[in-house]
Amino acid sequence: MERAITGVKPTGRLHIGNYFGAILPTLQLSEDYETLIFIADYHALNYIKTAEELKDYSLRLASGYLACGLDPQKIIFFRQSDIPEVFELNWILSNVTPKGLMNRAHAYKAMVEQNEQNSLEKDQNVNMGLYNYPILMSADILLYNTKYVPVGLDQKQHCEIARDIAQIFNNRYGKTFALPEPKIEEDVAVITGLDGRKMSKSYNNTIELFCDEKDLRKSVNKIITDSKLPGEPKDPDCTLAKIYGLFASKEETIAYKDKLKDGLGWGDAKKELFEVMNSFLTPMRDKYNYYMQNPLEVEKILQEGAKKARIIAKKMLNKIRKKIGVNELFNN
């Protein structure tokens, strides 16, 4: 089986857009690939500035993926910071990475453009973690000699950088790395948020995946509708119906849309949506709460994952050390 790897930054709480747009498709990968999924806590370090938050988000992310059905027997699930080899490779790769390649990376470029627009010095608020981010991500991918990198479109450029870096290394030291390819799900559904736009933290229109019933009901009540009265026909492609469709069968969704066309009031439509979401989410929420209350169990799972990941990582790093003329490490 070919190998696929993806990392997820612990920078916030999971929402239903993450679930349908990213978590579900990545969990399904393990049917076709040897799959590694890791919590990219050292990538989050650039965004999360307190120890408490980094810890909290990391535990939430791990508990969340487990609650969504990640089976640690089938997927190597670990935390980036538990793999010291990746940071050594990060340094090695820094020495084959042209600075110009980093200048063109979109996160950095966006900061520079924003600064220029605001007549600020071009590198204002840019730290080296942001600037070098793509090198660490390349190390994540290349350390496991991974062919496929399932990511969202926003990470495509980072994967191309990893490929460029692999190529430069291979040219200098001889074929060492497989050339990674981004694997972008073309037909991943765009999940609609509370206001009808794409669900995204930056639009502040998300529905949290594991919030309690009360907050779920509150979120559903916040979904924006038009001002049509009960009895008036509603648009069967409204935001409510779109979200309903994620949680219900095709038949149920058709029935729901028919009722909307027949004049179901928004209040009742929201109640029905809440019910269908809540019964879908309750077992997941229970599991999530279980893991959140048993962090040692989560830790054990992550440690076992790290053990498996490090077997691959150490072997690869030794091969790389030899290629560049540094001693192999035998007894670690």
Ligand code: TRP
């Ligand atoms: N940069 C990715 C993101 O922001 C997370 C990430 C870190 C990643 N390392 C990775 C993704 C390696 C895929 C492979 O979403």
